[in-house]
Amino acid sequence: MIEVEALSKIYSDGTETPFRAVDAVSFSVRPGEIFGLLGPNGAGKTTTLRILSTVLRPSEGFARIAGFDTVTQPEEVRRRIGFMSANTSVYDRMTGGEMVEHFGRLYGLDEETLNQRKELLFERLKMDEVRNRFGEKMSTGMKQKVSIARTLIHDPPVLIFDEPTVGLDVLVARSLLQTIQELREQGKCIIFSTHIMREVEKLCDRVAIMHRGRILTEGTLEELREKHHHGDLEELFFNLIQG
Numbered sequence: 001m002i003e004v005e006a007l008s009k010i011y012s013d014g015t016e017t018p019f020r021a022v023d024a025v026s027f028s029v030r031p032g033e034i035f036g037l038l039g040p041n042g043a044g045k046t047t048t049l050r051i052l053s054t055v056l057r058p059s060e061g062f063a064r065i066a067g068f069d070t071v072t073q074p075e076e077v078r079r080r081i082g083f084m085s086a087n088t089s090v091y092d093r094m095t096g097g098e099m100v101e102h103f104g105r106l107y108g109l110d111e112e113t114l115n116q117r118k119e120l121l122f123e124r125l126k127m128d129e130v131r132n133r134f135g136e137k138m139s140t141g142m143k144q145k146v147s148i149a150r151t152l153i154h155d156p157p158v159l160i161f162d163e164p165t166v167g168l169d170v171l172v173a174r175s176l177l178q179t180i181q182e183l184r185e186q187g188k189c190i191i192f193s194t195h196i197m198r199e200v201e202k203l204c205d206r207v208a209i210m211h212r213g214r215i216l217t218e219g220t221l222e223e224l225r226e227k228h229h230h231g232d233l234e235e236l237f238f239n240l241i242q243g
Contacts, residue, residue, distance in 0.1 A: 001158060001189035002029040002052070006061035008213075009047050021047045023213035024061065029191060031157065034184050036204030037193040040241065044213040045193040046085075049162050052191070053083045065158055079107065081158045082151035086166035090143045096130030097122075100149045107154035114153070121149045125179070141172040148179060159183060162193045177203060197234050211241040 007025045012018035022044045029035040037045045050056040052063050054074040062069060068076040090099055100121065104114040122128060127149060130142045138146070151159065161180065165173040180203060184190055192203055200207055201221065208218040217224060217240060221233065230236035 001031050001066055002027075002035075002191065003064040004028065004048075004052070004061070005063075007048065007051060007058050007063055008060035009044075009051060009056060010059040020213050022051070022058075025210075025213070025215050026061075027208055027215065027218060029189050031189045032184060032187045033205045034180065034190045034192050034203050036200045036207040037191060037210055038195065038197075038200050038207055038237065039210035040195055042212075043210040045210055046162055047213075048210075049083070049160050049191065049193055053081055053160060054078055079154070080156050081160060082154070082156040083160045083162070084147055084151040084164050085162035086164055088147040088151070088164075090135040090138065090146050092136035093134060095132050095134055096127060096138070096142070096146045096149075097132065099135070099146055100153055103150040104153040109154060117153055117155060118149075121152055125149060140168060141175075144168060144172055144176060148176070152183075157187075158189045158191075160191045160193075163195070164192075165194070165196070165199065197237065201233060209237060209240055216240045 004025060004027050007022055008020060009022040010018045010020050025048060037048065039045050047056065051058050052065065052070060054070050054077050057071055065077045066080045070077050094102065100118050101114060104117065109117065122131065125145050125148060127145050130138060130146055133142065135143065165176060177199065180190065180192065194200060206218065206220050207224065208215045219227065224236060225231055228236050230239065
């Protein structure tokens, strides 16, 4: 469902050595799987995900989503992905219902399909409290529910979560992680980027550890522990990025 091959993003202003924000990254993700990108801030996780979501063009290599190239077929890619980050915002002067409808129309949903999808999501995410509430009057947890709903409104097969729990209280973060688990059970193909070890251990089927634009290692948690002779993921992580 997701294919990434030798993907690189290089920045240069002509005066210094080019900076490789992403350096020859390769991985794949299957339907019904959560693939974790684990790394410190500045590791290249967000840049990689922005390339996958067609916001950035790669300098080298390629990425395909559901068989469509992110550079040559960006519109087809956008139809098949949902992207959510800690910075996904809501509009102060729109209600929760209006925002979800707005994004559904941007994805080209007809009114009948849009209404069906909206009601399904509002029921699943228990969103009646935000249906007629303006964004400026929402709590952080309410805003997060709206962000999830607008990400899912077009029922994309591929979902990308970039540090989605940053700044959330523990209850809201727990609810979000449970929702992501449910999406995997529905067969969604999911990339989950984080720097929080417990989230990786709770969610991810496979993990890639990134540092300075490169993938240092990749596999299931069991495979990584066996390969690097460490039972503790945090110690394994720090040994790799400091080595």
